[in-house]
Amino acid sequence: MREVQGQVVVIGAGIAGLAAAHRLLEHGARVSVLEASGRVGGKLLPGEVAGARVDLGAESMLARRPEAVALARAVGLADRLGPPATATASLWTRGALRPFPKGHVMGVPGTASALAGVVSEEGLARIERDAELPRTEVGDDVAVGEFVAERLGREVVDRLLEPMLGGVYAGDAYRISMRSAVPQLFQVARTHTSLTAGVRELQAKAAAAQQTGPVFMGIRGGIGTLPLAVADSVRARGGEILTRTPVTELRRTPEGGWQVRSGEREWLADAVVLAAPAPAAARLLRAENPGAAAELDGVExxxxxxxxxxxxxxxxxxxxxxxxxxxxxxxxxxxxxxxxxxxxxxxxxxxxxxxxxxxxxxxxxxxxxxxxxxxxxxxxxxxxxxxxxxxxxxxxxxxxxxxxxxxxQYPVGHHARVARVREHIARLPGLAVCGAPYDGVGIPACIASAYAAVDRIRGDLRGVQELTAHPVQSLHGGAGE
CATH class of the missing domain: 3.90.660.20 (Protoporphyrinogen oxidase, mitochondrial; domain 2)
Structure with missing residues (x-):
């Protein structure tokens, strides 16, 4: 058995794992990234069709969160960043392509008139009734489709909300957590009697803030080139990235560190960042943290x-x-x-x-x-x-x-499940989790999750081994997107 010494092992080379490795190296850590598949990048995949370069996975990233654009610039892609040439989309419904309604938040309108031509006359009248209805209590969480249907009618959910959420989560609006998936609407639901009035207030605040610049950003050559550039930067800084290296065992050592095994190879690390999908993370945590594993087993x-x-x-x-x-x-x-x-x-x-x-x-x-x-x-x-x-x-x-x-999937109660996972993980110093199963599936959210994991690791190791002589400024921007 060959022993490979390392300070931090990152398990998973999707964008979250690569971002974690990049951040750790910025602060002096020695890093090994272990990836089960034959490539880096996870759901970000460059490819070609008929000789044309294209994305075969995610094709854009939210630009009004800073993490993804900042990382792209940090790894040398600044001159390749650019917004869409057109952001005008349509809705194929009722037998025709119709301009996608303006003045909405994730398909939820501020006024009924915004949905004329998409929602029936009866549906428009149902939206107008929102202002007359008593407050709908949302408790700790609620399905976004269920809440919007109760306030504005099912047509808004079926014609607008479903295709919007389907594009992000490939999920069912009547199951998806409003608190986790659309937190701004959840806040409106908790503080406003009228949903449409709350949406109008959100729109007014956005206008007052004078947000400028594109909502989304792409990269010449494809978003799939981002993880490749991050991986190149990790290697240039001395980090190790090994593909076709599935981790088979994760164990706590008597000294308080971690033993990471892949086949006949073994790494001894002071800390581990687990940036794998929920099923793989559950499998690796089962021996040392069955509580976290059980929670992750429930992620669909x-x-x-x-x-x-x-x-x-x-x-x-x-x-x-x-x-x-x-x-x-x-x-x-x-x-x-x-x-x-x-x-x-x-x-x-x-x-x-x-x-x-x-x-x-x-x-x-x-x-x-x-x-x-x-x-x-x-x-x-x-x-x-x-x-x-x-x-x-x-x-x-x-x-x-x-x-x-x-x-x-982020069903009702997802935020509570994530909180329980992290509560379990907190009992094991030198271990952190990050990635799409936790705080958002978008690229900036995954990167923010990685940075939060690094902050946790650095805090755990501060008394054991200094990663850097300078304090870290976290770019963690909060949950979801």
Whole structure:
């Protein structure tokens, strides 16, 4: 058995694990990152179709949270950052592509008029009744779909909220926690009798703050290049990153450190950052912390697939805008489509003879569609695209990317589960968890989670071994996004 000495072991090389390693190295730690798969990046995956560079996973990051953009700049990507060429999206509902309503928070409107053409006359009248209804108590948490349906009617949930949340969580709005997934609405629900009045207040505050700049940001070459750049920076600073190295055992040592084992290899560490999906984290914690493991065993995941298609530009016409969302209530197979060549100027610049777009299929509870083979997923995507946009051309290339159990679900009570996990973890000095199962599935939220984990590790080790002579300023920005 070969023993590898290391101060901090990071388990998992998704963006959270890589961000944790990068932050630890900034403060003088010796770091080994162990990744079970054959690559780094997790759900951020660069690829190509018909020779065009594209993202095969997440394609943008929230720019009004600082963590992701700041990390991209720190690893040398500043000159490749850029906003979408267009942020105008549509909603494919009631048999037509309709402009996505403005003046909403995650699909929840401030006025009924914002949803004209999307919601029926009866539905609009139901929204107007919100101001007349007594307060709806939300307690410690509530399903966002359940609450909004009670205040504004099911049409708002089914036509607006479901496609918005489906795009982020691949989940079911009637199960998703409002406190964890849409915390600004949860605060409104706790402090306002009228939901629409609370949304208008949120909008007024945003306007008064004069928020400028893009909401989202991309990277020339794809968001999937971010983890590659972070990994390069980690290695340049002396960090070790090993792929195809699944951790098989995590044990506390008699001296108070950690023993990390992968097959016949062993690392002795003062601390461990566990940045793995919930099932893997539960498996590794079962021996030393069965309470945390039991909680993580309860985290459910949704699967989905992305279908990327490339067409010859000649003879291919798409509607204006960045793409469209699809309410499940309309009975379509795809849940969204992104017109990648129109949304991202760099794709159009690099591939003037191609039109690239993608669709997404699958959400929580939908299993049948994802059991179909790749060719069938391409066929149903093409059928829906033709019905929505009139696009009947034959693609020159297609690519299906499956994300099995790719997105953790945040049902009612998720925040309490996360609190219990961290309460259990706090009993084991030198151990921290981070990533999508905890405080948000978006890229900035995962990075913030990683920075919070590093802060915890540094606090635990301060009396054992100084990581740096200077204090750390945490970039942890809070839960969710």
């Amino acid at each position: 995941y949704a699967s989905m697939a992305l279908v990327t298609l490339a067409y010859r530009r000649s003879g291919t016409a798409l509607p204006d805008g960045s793409g469209f969302l699809v309410p499940p209530v309309d009975g379509r197979t795809i849940k969204a489509s992104t017109f990648s060549s129109q949304k991202w100027g760099w794709i159009a610049d690099e591939n003037p003879d191609l039109v690239v777009l993608r669709t997404s299929v699958g959400r929580y509870g939908e299993t049948e569609i994802l059991q179909r083979d790749d060719a069938e997923l391409v066929d149903v995507s093409r059928q829906d695209l033709k019905a929505a946009t009139g696009l009947g051309a034959t693609p020159v290339a297609t690519r299906v990317t499956r994300w099995d159990d790719g997105l953790p």
